[in-house]
Amino acid sequence: MDIMCKDLAMHRVVVLALENVYPFELGIPARVFGAARGPAGEQLYEVVTCSLDGGPVTTSADFAVVVEHGIEALETADTLVVLPFAWEPVEKNAIGLPADLPADVFATLRPGTRVVSICTAAVLLAAAGLLDGRSATTHWEEAEHCQRLFPRVDWDADVLFVDDGDVLTSAGVAAGIDLCLHIVRRDHGSAAANRAARHCVVPPWRDGGQAQYIERPVPSPSTAATAATQAWALQRLDRPLPLAELARHARMSVRTLSRRFRQEVGMTPGDWLIHQRVELARHLLETSDLPIDQIARRTGLGTSASLRRHLHAAIGISPLAYRRTFRATEAVDQTPKH
Structure with missing residues (x-):
């Protein structure tokens, strides 16, 4: 051939x-x-x-x-x-x-x-x-x-x-x-x-900055106790989710929930929430024309300034620059690649 x-x-x-x-x-x-x-x-x-x-x-x-x-x-x-x-x-x-x-x-x-x-x-x-x-x-x-x-x-x-x-x-x-x-x-x-x-049949996204190797045992199904609370929280990212509320949903103490999160996802509940909110913001920036402040509210990051700060910490660019990158990609996709 x-x-x-x-x-x-x-x-x-x-x-x-x-x-x-x-x-x-x-x-x-x-x-x-x-x-x-x-x-x-x-x-x-x-x-x-x-x-x-x-x-x-x-x-x-x-x-x-x-x-x-x-x-x-x-x-x-x-x-x-x-x-x-x-x-x-x-x-x-x-x-x-x-x-x-x-x-x-x-x-x-x-x-x-x-x-x-x-x-x-x-x-x-x-x-x-x-x-x-x-x-x-x-x-x-x-x-x-x-x-x-x-x-x-x-x-x-x-x-x-x-x-x-x-x-x-x-x-x-x-x-x-x-x-x-x-x-x-x-x-x-x-x-x-x-x-x-x-x-x-693989996870759609693991941040490049995620640790290669976390020295901890893989939790068994019986100990992977935060999965239901993670799923519950992902449906409510637009609202405040204090640690005490997450613990109540998981029927654990705050201390136990924090320990389980570290064991099962390698980060604290607060860090996990920020990560999920930033990922949702990225998705909305890529796929919608929503104003930046509205995206900030929908993702629970509060203000456009907060969104800008967290997105820059995660990937090093502003929301507008990130959106322009994907708009440019869409335009390029309409032209032949050589």
Whole structure:
């Protein structure tokens, strides 16, 4: 199949799979981007998987995969996703890169190509100098090693993913799903991302700043006691929800409710409420023309100043700027992508 003859209006995601690729991460881009559909059900992305030579690729498991395309596919990428592979440090301050990996593997990318790494594939971007002077993340277990290898990169081991504009990196394993959904959301809005998430049966949104690893036991169903109160609160975000009222609904003391929230969602009830209110505000900014002060009231944030403060703390921009971003995205979506 000649990938150069595909519909050029569709955003092409090229996935680079190297020897000893991890099978789980291999499936993430095709699954998430393949599930992304527009309002009329139209496909939003074309996903092409390639290897260095266009031949079969070994995996970290006991099987290989057949890949149809070679490294020339990188020249056609609108977005390049680099997958992690099983590697062992050859010494304390080195990394075992694939022997057949060209030093200029990314040289054929067109200007403006978005580059994405999942998990430890960030080392390939770092080795190529693509992360110099940038913020990035990787699997928390490898962050210290990466910091030694690539000190010019601002490694953050405490987040799920980092969006640095045209270069994005994710933490380990399933965080690649969060990053791919974030890209769909950035490209096409929350409705498209939510549809893709529902199709893949995964949570539609985990903030990139969420901790990679929380050292706590997973609560069993019998101890996950705040779920009903969370659902109840989500239907009442437009009104004050003091901690005492949440505790009454959960039939717990305030102290017990706070402890259970920390165990089950990794944050206090107050922080969880703010997070949910900001997410609702983002949804309304993306999908409605409601005035900012009305959105602030509907989300329980009170005033436009409060909304502006909390949104800036969460994602670093104002409500108007956020809304303009998605209006611009809608306009771009009407034009061909090359």
